[in-house]
Amino acid sequence: MTSNILILEAVASQDIWIWHALFGSPGSINDINVLNHSPIFNNIYDGSAPDSSFQVRGTPYKYGYYLIDGIYLEYVLFVKSFSAPHGSRRKKFKRAQERARKDVERAFGDMKKRWFILKKPAAYLGEEKLQEIMYTCIILHNMIIEDEGRAICAFNEEETIRETQPIEIGGEKYINRRVEIRCTETFHNIRNDLVEHIYGVQNINLNLDPPDDPEDEFSENDFI
Template sequence: MLEAVASQDIWIWHEFFGVPGSNNDLNMLNQSPIFTDILQGQAPRVEFTINGTQDNKGYYLADGIYPEWGTFVKTIPLPQGEKIKLFTRCQEAVRKDVERAFGILQSRFAIVQGPPRFWQRDVLKDIMYACIILHNIIVEDERDAYESLFDFNYDDGPANTLMVEVLHGPISYFPTMLQRNVEIHDRNIHRNLQADLVEHM
């Protein structure tokens, strides 16, 4: 299984590969290092204000299976009212960017489409990461053609998540890390953020 986070211009920001296919999205999320940078305070600071509410963490668009965490904005299952219906349509349209990135990855690299049974896990992992790196190089090379649509400096983006620093001994920022973990998993933050985003439409 491959977990990925992609932006609207199909740049793949985060990838986590190697979990057996028998796992589901929630099991994969529990093993993923996706929030490691946030917990360690190394993630780029994102500040935005919606309806007078200021937030300093980015959020991810997710489907209904994911838990109600403060960093997820989920699809509203039965939208009522024009504003909520518009929000749901926009959220689902933008959420398709990851699926589009997967489709382009498979169309560019035939080795990703084939059955993985004949490869060893480490070899398959290297192949997948190499294809993602090449994909991002192509996207970076072609982004000048649509620079007016996506004005973002990728060189200032998050560091590559392939290398995870392992620390030994006492961690001085451990209480802060625990506080950030509580904020990420806070359902009230999730609900308030989603309500503010709907109201902002």
């Protein structure tokens, strides 16, 4: 889509369900500035996020993580690839990480093929209207994924979400959690453990092209 709007941030899972998206105006805004303005970590900072702890090679980690590219900072919540990996372990991890990271591109490729409005120039529309169009398409996209039974996490109307007590913003716990998220040592520990874990996985698809759908591709120029 050629317009005055830019997709700044999006999170998708393996089932191409879009969990989070943030839109805004293009310009000098880069990925790091977008992250600083994003609310994606707010529920982690204030303690209201659900438990996402996990273990890798026997080592427990408190938070889940996002697969990102190299421009992002070394946060505990991020796992990025190696720019110039040495050794078979890191090379295999790089391929696996990049293969999994294409889920966002697959999700937007699927949306572009489904809705014609996302393929054509829309410079005559204002930013607010473009945001409404994109959010509407994302909601419909997720509804279709769920209706077709492809969603990893199916919606359960009977499920009750456990209430949490958010901590005070700016308080000691809040600040400590922000510092904890920015621990580069933990960032490297998680990645190193994942490198060893992935190396030991025999049946893993390292093909970077989506199967059976060569057109399922997203170019960020289409949304600038």
